[in-house]
Amino acid sequence: MPDMDEDEARRRFMAARVARLATVDTEGRPHLVPVVFARHGAEVVTAVDWKPKRSPRLKRLRNIAAHPAVCLLVDAYDEDWDRLWWVRADGRARILPPDAPEPRVREEYAAVLAVxxxxxxxxxxxxxxxxxxxITVHRWHGWRAAPGADPTG
Known part of the structure; x- marks a missing residue:
């Protein structure tokens, strides 16, 4: 079946509740974690929250600092394989610290938390x-097994 066009890929992605964020460490090893996300302007945003973590120095943040190229993936699985689809968003990530001294960054941080x-x-x-x-997405790419019901309506 054909790939999705960018508009459909973006629409399906933004309707999803969870994505997988892929980063690469300094040795070139991939690292993949599930994240919740939202759209803020033209960017996809996520935040480090209060759920338990192994360490406050998260690998995804260290990886982004070293290599800001990232990939996000959302997908839908169904036992009816005609309903399978996935969307990948390739982009460049930047980190906004919660305690940034610059007023512009503090305002952007607050706006991201709001969405x-x-x-x-x-x-x-x-x-x-x-x-x-x-994350500024440079490329949206999607695939679906068959044309059909769009989960975003």
Whole structure:
């Protein structure tokens, strides 16, 4: 079946609730983690939140600092394989620290938290407090097994 056009890929991606974020470490080893995300302007954003982590020095943040090229993936699995699809967003990431001294960065950080809180109810009760990852997507690529029901309506 044909690839999706960019508009459909972007629409399906943004309707998803979770994505996988792929980064690469300094040795060239891939690292993949699930993330929640939202759209902020032209960027896809996610934040380090309060859920338990092994360490506050997250590998994804170290990897982005070394290699800002990242990939995000969302997909839908169904036992009816005609309903399978995936979308990949390739881009460049930057990190916004929660304690940035620049007013512009603090404003952007607050705006990102607002869109994440709007999309995810747990963040309304307890917003993220860690760094934000903002990704400028350079390429949207999607695939679907068959034309059919669009989950975004």
């Amino acid at each position: 994440l809180r709007e999309k995810y109810a747990p963040y309304r009760q307890r917003p993220p407090g860690g760094p934000v990852i903002a």
